Amino acid sequence: MEAKINEFMEALKARTAGEAEFHQAAQEVVESVWETYDSNPKYKNAKILEKMCEPERTIMFRVPWINDNGEVEINRGYRVEFNSAIGPYKGGLRFHPSVTLSALKFLGFEQTFKNSLTTLPMGGGKGGSDFNAKGRSDNEIMRFCQSFMTELCKHIGPNTDVPAGDIGVGGREIGYLFGQYKRIRNEFTGVLTGKPLEFGGSLIRPEATGFGAVYFAQHMVAENKETLEGKTVALSGFGNVTWGAALKLVELGAKVVTVSGPDGYVYDKEGLDAEKIDYLLDLRASNNDVVAPYAEKFGAEFFAGKKPWEAKVDMAFPCAIQNELNEEDAKLLVTNGCKYVVETSNMGCTAEAMLYLVDNCAFAPGKAANAGGVAVSGLEMSQNSLRFNWTAEEVDAKLSRIMKDIHDTCVKFGTKDGKINYVNGANIGGFVKVAEAMVAQGCV
Ligand SMILES: NC(=O)C1=CN([C@@H]2O[C@H](COP(=O)(O)OP(=O)(O)OC[C@H]3O[C@@H](n4cnc5c(N)ncnc54)[C@H](O)[C@@H]3O)[C@@H](O)[C@H]2O)C=CC1
Ligand SMILES: O=C(O)CCC(=O)C(=O)O
Helix, strand or coil: CHHHHHHHHHHHHHHCCCCHHHHHHHHHHHHHHHHHHHCCHHHHHCCHHHHHCCCCEEEEEEEEEECCCCCEEEEEEEEEEEECCCCCEEEEEEECCCCCHHHHHHHHHHHHHHHHHCCCCCCEEEEEECCCCCCCCHHHHHHHHHHHHHHHCCCCECCCEEEECECCECHHHHHHHHHHHHHHHCCCCCCCCCCCHHHCCCCCHHHHHHHHHHHHHHHHHHHCCCCCCCCEEEECCCCHHHHHHHHHHHHCCCEEEEEEECCEEEECCCCCCHHHHHHHHHHHHCCCCCCHHHHHHHCCEEEECCCHHHCCCCEEECCCCCCCECHHHHHHHHHCCCCEEECCCCCCECHHHHHHHHHHCEEECHHHHCHHHHHHHHHHHHHHHHCCCCCHHHHHHHHHHHHHHHHHHHHHHHEECCEECHHHHHHHHHHHHHHHHHHHCCCC
């Protein structure tokens, strides 16, 4: 089996030279699903896995805009429409200087399996730009969003491709993008999710990724007959996902002791409370991308240039960016007594860290644990189509049920010899539904 996987991956790498992040994501899925794939002639004859590794369409474009000094700036925009077998392309937009085609291909690829796990009819896609919002004014961000959408609007639509937020894209950016789409296309449709409530957003969407990860974690710890109450938790990042996870963890009686940014991490021995969690929103809106002011404001410790994985905790939730937790970090966490790692960022762990964590603690992969965000985006699409809004309680109940279903799917497909491998469970569970749909739709 190993030789066949190597052969498959070598061919993929030769076709996509230089796309290291995409190779990392593909390798993980290919290893998990190979047995299912190779033993099923219907999938093999139709070359389903080869097709799944090739985006249906990749759009790249120039994004020219004018800064506050009147100078022209040029960024690159992308939308990778990966797979539409089970629904319109669906996935976020990332505005961050690290954005490359490889990063968006890994994210779009992951999104396909994640969206399948949600049980909702959504295909996979991802997009974004290398635009850096750090130090930019609101007007600059608006002009950038308008220019980005001027091209993107030719390729998306409520039944074709429905983008949303991701790193660097929250309610403010979605508002500017939506306004420009409406102006150019002259239609008010659910073409984006993560919209502010006043024009079609869903209650609980801002919280959904963090809440969903915590709901998933509740089921994981329950497998060991434990609860979240009293657990000490390390979070990374201080953005949208960190905020949502902190809110729910604190509500359920856990103690969150770290948040982080590109500048280092904060250790707050008292734990986050409502005021401190609220402050994360101010930090994010400041466009400065540093977490140190939290430590100054609340008298917590700040460790410049360090990652939160050196803290002694029961659980860790990486919530920032890909490959933010490496093998050394994983070993340190486990040595310090950490029993659960809930990958809430997309591919937050390096391949080596993931393998170590699967063997040495309970590890939830991002495509399962962070699927709550896109799941509530799917519910936002449903509400837009119905021209109706569900209450926060209704959306939260649906989110909670979806996360339980995802957990159950991981257990169903990932249990071997009495041990749950959540990585295999998520990959195989996500793969089978998309593969069946692709076979049924013929060679397209
Ligand atoms: N927003 C959503 O609904 C979903 C987001 N995700 C994933 O969750 C993660 C966070 O996304 P959001 O909170 O939405 O973005 P955000 O833009 O609100 O926050 C990103 C955070 O990551 C930090 N960060 C970025 N680069 C970093 C680095 N090199 N080192 C340390 N920290 C760094 C930023 O300082 C910021 O605090 C991403 O991996 C994203 O793909 C996954 C599912 C859904
Ligand atoms: O809400 C969405 O459509 C996508 C969220 C997202 O970007 C993700 O799940 O990684």
